[in-house]
Amino acid sequence: xxxxxxxxxxxxxxxxxALADISMHIEEYQITALxxxxxxxxxxxxxxxxxxxDTIPGTRVEGKVWLDGQDIYAPGTDVVDLRRRVGMVFxxxxxxxxxxFDNVAFGPRVLGLHKKENxxxxxxxxxxxAALWDEVKDNLKQDALSLSLGQQQRLCIARAIAVRPEVILxxxxxxxxxxxxxxxxxxxxxxxxxxxxxxIVTHNMQQAARVSDWTGFFWLGRLVEFAATQDMFxxxxxxxxxxxxxxxxG
Amino acid sequence: MNRYLVQRxxxxxxxxxxxxxxxxxxxxxxxxxxxxxxxxxWEFLTAMPRxxxxxxxxxxxxxxxxxxSVGTALVAIPVGVGGAIYLSEYARDTWLxxxxxxxxxxxxxxxxxxxGLFGLGLFVxxxxxxxxxxxxxxxxAIMTLPIIISTAEExxxxxxxxxxxxxxxxxxxxxxxxxxxxxxxxxxxxxxGVILGLLRAAGETAPILFTVAAFYLPRLPRSPLDQTxxxxxxxxxxxxxxxxxxxQVQYGTALVLLALVLSMNVVATVIRSTFRRRRQW
Ligand SMILES: Nc1ncnc2c1ncn2[C@@H]1O[C@H](COP(=O)(O)OP(=O)(O)OP(=O)(O)O)[C@@H](O)[C@H]1O
Ligand SMILES: [Mg+2]
Numbered sequence: 001x002x003x004x005x006x007x008x009x010x011x012x013x014x015x016x017x018a019l020a021d022i023s024m025h026i027e028e029y030q031i032t033a034l035x036x037x038x039x040x041x042x043x044x045x046x047x048x049x050x051x052x053x054d055t056i057p058g059t060r061v062e063g064k065v066w067l068d069g070q071d072i073y074a075p076g077t078d079v080v081d082l083r084r085r086v087g088m089v090f091x092x093x094x095x096x097x098x099x100x101f102d103n104v105a106f107g108p109r110v111l112g113l114h115k116k117e118n119x120x121x122x123x124x125x126x127x128x129x130a131a132l133w134d135e136v137k138d139n140l141k142q143d144a145l146s147l148s149l150g151q152q153q154r155l156c157i158a159r160a161i162a163v164r165p166e167v168i169l170x171x172x173x174x175x176x177x178x179x180x181x182x183x184x185x186x187x188x189x190x191x192x193x194x195x196x197x198x199x200i201v202t203h204n205m206q207q208a209a210r211v212s213d214w215t216g217f218f219w220l221g222r223l224v225e226f227a228a229t230q231d232m233f234x235x236x237x238x239x240x241x242x243x244x245x246x247x248x249x250g
Numbered sequence: 251m252n253r254y255l256v257q258r259x260x261x262x263x264x265x266x267x268x269x270x271x272x273x274x275x276x277x278x279x280x281x282x283x284x285x286x287x288x289x290x291x292w293e294f295l296t297a298m299p300r301x302x303x304x305x306x307x308x309x310x311x312x313x314x315x316x317x318x319s320v321g322t323a324l325v326a327i328p329v330g331v332g333g334a335i336y337l338s339e340y341a342r343d344t345w346l347x348x349x350x351x352x353x354x355x356x357x358x359x360x361x362x363x364x365x366g367l368f369g370l371g372l373f374v375x376x377x378x379x380x381x382x383x384x385x386x387x388x389x390x391a392i393m394t395l396p397i398i399i400s401t402a403e404e405x406x407x408x409x410x411x412x413x414x415x416x417x418x419x420x421x422x423x424x425x426x427x428x429x430x431x432x433x434x435x436x437x438x439x440x441x442x443g444v445i446l447g448l449l450r451a452a453g454e455t456a457p458i459l460f461t462v463a464a465f466y467l468p469r470l471p472r473s474p475l476d477q478t479x480x481x482x483x484x485x486x487x488x489x490x491x492x493x494x495x496x497x498q499v500q501y502g503t504a505l506v507l508l509a510l511v512l513s514m515n516v517v518a519t520v521i522r523s524t525f526r527r528r529r530q531w
Contacts, residue, residue: 050419052415052418052419055415055418057342080418080421080422080423081421083418083419083420083421084420084421085421087419087420088416088419090412090415090416092412094410094412094413094416096413096416096431097435106417106420106422106430106431107420107421107422109430110417110420110421110422110426110430111420111421111422159416159420160419160420162420163420163421
């Protein structure tokens with residue numbers, strides 16, 4: 001079943017059309033990878049899915065994005081709640097300069113979850129969910145910035161899942177990490193997709209091939225090809241896709 | 251000329267320039283401390299002035315300056331920090347906000363006596379607060395606002411945009427992001443600005459001259475609408491207006507004012523340097 005459907009989505013930075021007529025189905029409990037050369041609009045598309053682009057002045061959206069059958073750009077949409085439902089993990093690990101505990105507790109506190117449930121339980125569950133619990137359980141009071149980069153990124157994932165989103169958007173989450181940390185995050189993504197729908201932007205073809213179920217190939221603001229990852233990497237239908245994934249273009 | 255020689259000559263000149271600044275300051279402070287110490291005792295700090303201020307203590311002036319600082323803080327901190335939050339977090343870049351910023355920069359450069367006259371006109375006369383602690387505090391608050399607003403805005407802007415984005419991505423409202431992550435991160439910078447602003451207010455004579463300061467009032471103020479003595483004005487009075495004043499009393503008063511201002515300055519510096527050490531982004 002499709003969790004998110006983008007329908008003829010256009011996005012403009014001023015007069016510049018960064019996305020042109022994107023239509024895409026994002027399946028629930030699957031990992032969808034977005035690939036394509038720099039500047040082709042992957043991040044822009046990702047930010048359209050939780051309306052993070054709204055804050056950039058001079059931008060404009062046309063078309064529709066359906067989340068569970070509801071148009072998130074319809075007037076009257078609760079954007080704050082939308083962003084709780086659709087979480088985001090960023091390129092550079094960016095924990096708050098606070099303790100590990102406070103980082104994970106940030107979202108639940110802001111949403112008032114701690115009034116109904118035990119905050120420590122939420123934090124533990126989230127850290128377990130992000131495969132970080134065993135490494136930090138003895139010292140939840142340590143400064144988040146004292147963790148290694150890979151741990152910091154998993155902390156950011158824990159922070160994101162602490163508010164129980166339905167979708168997690170990841171914009172090149174491994175580009176600042178070394179290969180071992182990268183493999184750890186990929187392993188984590190495979191486990192997370194049991195509970196969450198994941199969309200990941202990556203520049204790493206192998207990564208897209210390894211972790212994703214679906215792959216979309218962007219080129220100059222257009223979605224050139226969208227297919228099951230296996231098909232995309234074994235028998236791409238477009239010449240452009242083939243030359244990009246084999247490293248001849250981009 | 252040999253380039254190493256040029257460098258050495260350059261450094262020597264720079265060191266000389268630094269000396270020219272530092273030596274007089276040290277001399278002034280040294281003189282005040284050495285000569286003022288002799289006046290400082292328990293009575294000087296806790297008693298009312300006697301014999302036309304030539305004897306006794308300076309308690310009402312100390313209390314007056316502390317009360318004025320508190321009054322200034324009560325007004326200037328909420329308004330200043332609130333204004334800074336508005337300018338940094340909410341205001342769009344329009345001609346209006348640009349005009350406001352320009353006004354703030356210019357206000358910071360206005361001589362303090364102008365603030366004093368403004369306070370006299372607005373608070374003392376027009377609003378009928380009379381010559382009072384309220385009028386003096388409001389006047390000092392207006393004078394410190396530009397300092398507080400500009401340092402606080404700077405502190406808020408130095409918090410990475412990313413933190414606001416992350417907070418929003420977790421389902422926080424804009425205000426929750428400001429309240430829970432931006433403000434705590436900016437707090438040391440804001441506190442520094444607040445202290446620097448209050449420091450200036452505590453040491454100024456001109457703004458309180460027409461709005462609150464009493465020439466000679468050997469009792470503590472009983473209400474916010476009372477006049478009061480204050481250290482800077484008292485110092486001015488005993489240094490220039492009263493013949494035959496013992497130098498010891500003058501230096502003692504100067505030392506108390508200096509100690510007050512310097513200790514606040516030290517606090518501000520400590521806060522700032524711990525902040526620098528902790529900041530890692
Ligand atoms: N805030 C902005 N204002 C104006 N133009 C922008 C802005 N952000 C992105 N763009 C432009 O929109 C296009 C798409 O950018 P986007 O960041 O979505 O690309 P991307 O595929 O994520 O690239 P990368 O792989 O380098 O991250 C680019 O041409 C970029 O220059
Ligand atoms: Mg990008």
